[in-house]
Amino acid sequence: MKNLVSMKELSTDQILSILNQTKAFHDGTSSTLRNNYMVSNLFFEPSTRTKMSFEMAERKLNLEVLPFDAGFSSTLKGETLYDTVKVLESIGLDVLVIRHEQNNYFEELVGKVKPVIINGGDGTGNHPTQSLLDIYTIWQEFGTLQNKVITIVGDISHSRVARSNADALTRLGAQVRFVCPPEWQGEFEAFNNFDEVIEDSDVLMMLRVQHERHDGKTIFSKEQYHQAYGLTLEREKKMNKSAIIMHPAPFNRDVEIATELVECNRSRIFKQMENGVFVRMAVIEMILKGRE
Amino acid sequence: MKNLVSMKELSTDQILSILNQTKAFHDGTSSTLRNNYMVSNLFFEPSTRTKMSFEMAERKLNLEVLPFDAGFSSTLKGETLYDTVKVLESIGLDVLVIRHEQNNYFEELVGKVKPVIINGGDGTGNHPTQSLLDIYTIWQEFGTLQNKVITIVGDISHSRVARSNADALTRLGAQVRFVCPPEWQGEFEAFNNFDEVIEDSDVLMMLRVQHERHDGKTIFSKEQYHQAYGLTLEREKKMNKSAIIMHPAPFNRDVEIATELVECNRSRIFKQMENGVFVRMAVIEMILKGRE
Amino acid sequence: MKNLVSMKELSTDQILSILNQTKAFHDGTSSTLRNNYMVSNLFFEPSTRTKMSFEMAERKLNLEVLPFDAGFSSTLKGETLYDTVKVLESIGLDVLVIRHEQNNYFEELVGKVKPVIINGGDGTGNHPTQSLLDIYTIWQEFGTLQNKVITIVGDISHSRVARSNADALTRLGAQVRFVCPPEWQGEFEAFNNFDEVIEDSDVLMMLRVQHERHDGKTIFSKEQYHQAYGLTLEREKKMNKSAIIMHPAPFNRDVEIATELVECNRSRIFKQMENGVFVRMAVIEMILKGRE
Numbered sequence: 001m002k003n004l005v006s007m008k009e010l011s012t013d014q015i016l017s018i019l020n021q022t023k024a025f026h027d028g029t030s031s032t033l034r035n036n037y038m039v040s041n042l043f044f045e046p047s048t049r050t051k052m053s054f055e056m057a058e059r060k061l062n063l064e065v066l067p068f069d070a071g072f073s074s075t076l077k078g079e080t081l082y083d084t085v086k087v088l089e090s091i092g093l094d095v096l097v098i099r100h101e102q103n104n105y106f107e108e109l110v111g112k113v114k115p116v117i118i119n120g121g122d123g124t125g126n127h128p129t130q131s132l133l134d135i136y137t138i139w140q141e142f143g144t145l146q147n148k149v150i151t152i153v154g155d156i157s158h159s160r161v162a163r164s165n166a167d168a169l170t171r172l173g174a175q176v177r178f179v180c181p182p183e184w185q186g187e188f189e190a191f192n193n194f195d196e197v198i199e200d201s202d203v204l205m206m207l208r209v210q211h212e213r214h215d216g217k218t219i220f221s222k223e224q225y226h227q228a229y230g231l232t233l234e235r236e237k238k239m240n241k242s243a244i245i246m247h248p249a250p251f252n253r254d255v256e257i258a259t260e261l262v263e264c265n266r267s268r269i270f271k272q273m274e275n276g277v278f279v280r281m282a283v284i285e286m287i288l289k290g291r292e
Numbered sequence: 293m294k295n296l297v298s299m300k301e302l303s304t305d306q307i308l309s310i311l312n313q314t315k316a317f318h319d320g321t322s323s324t325l326r327n328n329y330m331v332s333n334l335f336f337e338p339s340t341r342t343k344m345s346f347e348m349a350e351r352k353l354n355l356e357v358l359p360f361d362a363g364f365s366s367t368l369k370g371e372t373l374y375d376t377v378k379v380l381e382s383i384g385l386d387v388l389v390i391r392h393e394q395n396n397y398f399e400e401l402v403g404k405v406k407p408v409i410i411n412g413g414d415g416t417g418n419h420p421t422q423s424l425l426d427i428y429t430i431w432q433e434f435g436t437l438q439n440k441v442i443t444i445v446g447d448i449s450h451s452r453v454a455r456s457n458a459d460a461l462t463r464l465g466a467q468v469r470f471v472c473p474p475e476w477q478g479e480f481e482a483f484n485n486f487d488e489v490i491e492d493s494d495v496l497m498m499l500r501v502q503h504e505r506h507d508g509k510t511i512f513s514k515e516q517y518h519q520a521y522g523l524t525l526e527r528e529k530k531m532n533k534s535a536i537i538m539h540p541a542p543f544n545r546d547v548e549i550a551t552e553l554v555e556c557n558r559s560r561i562f563k564q565m566e567n568g569v570f571v572r573m574a575v576i577e578m579i580l581k582g583r584e
Numbered sequence: 585m586k587n588l589v590s591m592k593e594l595s596t597d598q599i600l601s602i603l604n605q606t607k608a609f610h611d612g613t614s615s616t617l618r619n620n621y622m623v624s625n626l627f628f629e630p631s632t633r634t635k636m637s638f639e640m641a642e643r644k645l646n647l648e649v650l651p652f653d654a655g656f657s658s659t660l661k662g663e664t665l666y667d668t669v670k671v672l673e674s675i676g677l678d679v680l681v682i683r684h685e686q687n688n689y690f691e692e693l694v695g696k697v698k699p700v701i702i703n704g705g706d707g708t709g710n711h712p713t714q715s716l717l718d719i720y721t722i723w724q725e726f727g728t729l730q731n732k733v734i735t736i737v738g739d740i741s742h743s744r745v746a747r748s749n750a751d752a753l754t755r756l757g758a759q760v761r762f763v764c765p766p767e768w769q770g771e772f773e774a775f776n777n778f779d780e781v782i783e784d785s786d787v788l789m790m791l792r793v794q795h796e797r798h799d800g801k802t803i804f805s806k807e808q809y810h811q812a813y814g815l816t817l818e819r820e821k822k823m824n825k826s827a828i829i830m831h832p833a834p835f836n837r838d839v840e841i842a843t844e845l846v847e848c849n850r851s852r853i854f855k856q857m858e859n860g861v862f863v864r865m866a867v868i869e870m871i872l873k874g875r876e
Binding site for chain 1: 330332356358359360361370371372375376378379380381382383384
């Protein structure tokens with residue numbers, strides 16, 4: 001593993017190694033990186049949680065984090081992403097975490113530049129550390145992914161998470177199902193009736209309704225969406241005893257999930273964010289160790 | 293003291309403890325915090341001095357400061373402040389300094405989230421570390437607040453400082469008076485003629501004219517304001533020998549204060565900013581120590 | 585050297601000292617600064633490379649870097665640059681690196697404020713650390729500046745680099761020539777035909793076409809500029825064997841330089857950026873040492 005740009009490139013063994021290293025960091029193990037690495041987080045799209053989660057992971061690994069202000073950078077002067085990255089390589093950055101609106105932006109970088117590239121999200125494509133933290137959260141809960149029934153609910157066609165997760169979860173032995181309105185189904189097979197798949201699910205993974213990606217072409221009011229595809233108090237009662245609720249956040253209260261359920265016993269929403277820091281520590285440490 | 297959101301919650305003894313701890317830091321005492329705390333400064337309104345003053349205080353206490361870009365955060369996606377704070381709690385932040393335009397924004401946070409909440413200013417409400425640095429500056433000057441005559445001049449109805457300061461100064465034994473145009477008097481009793489209260493004041497505390505809060509409804513030109521309620525060269529000459537000038541800044545030269553007086557012998561304006569760093573160190577250290 | 589605001593104030597001996605200290609840092613020498621200095625980079629104009637290059641230099645010198653967000657600062661409330669700097673002085677900053685659109689902004693600061701002022705670019709005026717890294721790159725290449733023929737090509741009248749470089753390079757013994765369209769010649773003597781000066785040049789220093797400073801009054805299409813004043817594949821073939829290509833960046837591919845030449849053997853473009861970090865370390869270290 002020399003970079004991390006998508007789940008596709010990770011073998012099942014590599015995923016399991018990451019889970020174990022994540023657990024080690026979660027249990028308090030310290031980083032054993034030798035050098036004083038320099039990292040920068042290039043977020044060309046807004047994000048609180050992912051950017052700060054990476055930043056926390058980097059601080060805990062004792063990396064030096066150099067701020068990069070995408071809204072104030074030379075890309076405003078028309079510089080290509082490749083040239084920006086070459087500049088940062090020349091300046092001495094060892095690791096670049098990048099979020100960019102263009103799908104597969106990393107193809108012009110990987111193998112052509114020296115810094116480690118970690119994909120923090122590309123357009124509607126990949127978001128591998130989110131997938132890994134989702135997987136870790138399920139693994140932490142059940143000790144395995146084998147035969148777990150995971151139901152992903154919502155805006156599949158616009159979701160990075162759905163695409164990154166589906167394949168990896170399946171490879172790890174889980175059974176993945178989608179639930180969404182027919183209009184958002186895209187290339188995926190999906191159930192259109194949420195209620196028929198609740199009871200036998202081990203995980204309900206609610207996706208964010210991406211208002212900002214629908215360009216005003218809304219097909220549901222918030223209330224309508226909540227009734228048809230949201231996790232209501234009634235639906236929660238039908239979940240099986242050990243089943244858990246997940247959401248990549250930011251969530252829309254009373255749209256994807258009833259506000260009373262955000263912090264309920266079954267909810268792992270904030271746990272996911274806590275786990276994200278340790279997953280990112282594991283990924284960065286393992287890649288840098290591999291290069292030492 | 294588990295958080296600091298307003299002066300109201302601080303007892304007189306607690307204020308005196310903060311003054312003493314501030315002096316200790318000012319005299320070169322080092323922090324004795326045990327842990328490697330993580331802090332972030334959430335400034336939803338512009339501020340150079342307060343944000344950088346907190347950042348400097350945090351660095352001097354050896355806290356790790358994680359940048360938070362309010363203009364680029366998930367609150368843009370409609371996330372509530374509570375949810376943003378829960379995310380930051382999950383990621384591992386120990387202390388959050390927050391400035392927010394909404395009065396009493398902290399009521400939805402205190403007691404409900406784990407990180408320490410320090411109010412860096414809420415709307416037209418509170419700005420407790422500004423009050424404390426004002427109090428410290430007077431205490432440093434005179435050794436006491438008892439019987440000191442403090443005249444607060446200017447835009448009282450829009451000022452956080454006036455509201456936070458008035459009560460606390462009075463509790464510490466000072467005599468507080470307001471001077472302002474009748475139109476800006478709000479709920480306060482005030483003098484409308486500046487000249488009749490200059491000579492017996494120990495402190496003239498000039499407030500910033502909040503152009504940006506008046507929505508164009510200006511009742512004075514800058515020159516008119518300066519003549520009626522500004523500290524002119526003539527007025528400075530009438531001040532008593534040991535009296536000092538204060539201003540929370542940023543100041544408007546030749547509006548609240550004649551440009552020649554900004555750095556005159558009586559001015560404590562830049563001293564206040566220097567003191568602010570030590571006051572913020574004291575507050576953060578005392579709260580974290582109390583939680584250790 | 586107590587500040588660094590323009591090349592004019594540096595003696596030839598001081599420039600040579602900086603080159604030697606730069607080489608020492610480049611060769612791996614560590615900083616010997618005693619104190620825990622506080623620095624902030626005040627960039628009122630966009631820049632990735634200069635800001636991050638300074639930030640990297642500061643981290644390598646173990647300075648504490650406090651972020652300053654120009655787009656979110658009190659200058660928005662009408663505060664003067666002098667007052668902002670006095671605030672930062674009061675808060676405890678030791679070094680301020682400033683980029684500002686106003687030519688000679690530093691005249692209201694130098695000698696009047698305590699922090700070290702390092703000019704990161706003023707309007708169309710000076711950019712001394714860029715000049716120094718250009719000089720270092722040539723010195724590194726040829727071991728001397730004596731008798732080197734340096735041809736600066738492009739947008740001279742809008743370029744900080746041309747103005748800062750010309751005099752210093754000449755003082756160090758180089759022969760400096762300009763090439764530009766007559767319309768952009770400004771006060772400089774210049775060749776208007778690029779082709780007649782290629783063969784005997786040791787350095788072709790291509791300048792960025794400052795689209796954003798021409799206010800739409802473009803006199804060339806990109807293709808026309810490239811053909812007349814750009815470094816094309818044909819022109820590169822006419823360069824003498826040991827000659828090198830430089831560009832301060834960000835570059836416009838296929839305008840100032842053919843895209844295939846950006847990373848060719850003769851190109852020192854990314855080398856310049858690498859060198860910039862060591863030059864800035866040298867400047868900051870030497871100024872702070874001089875004050876210790």
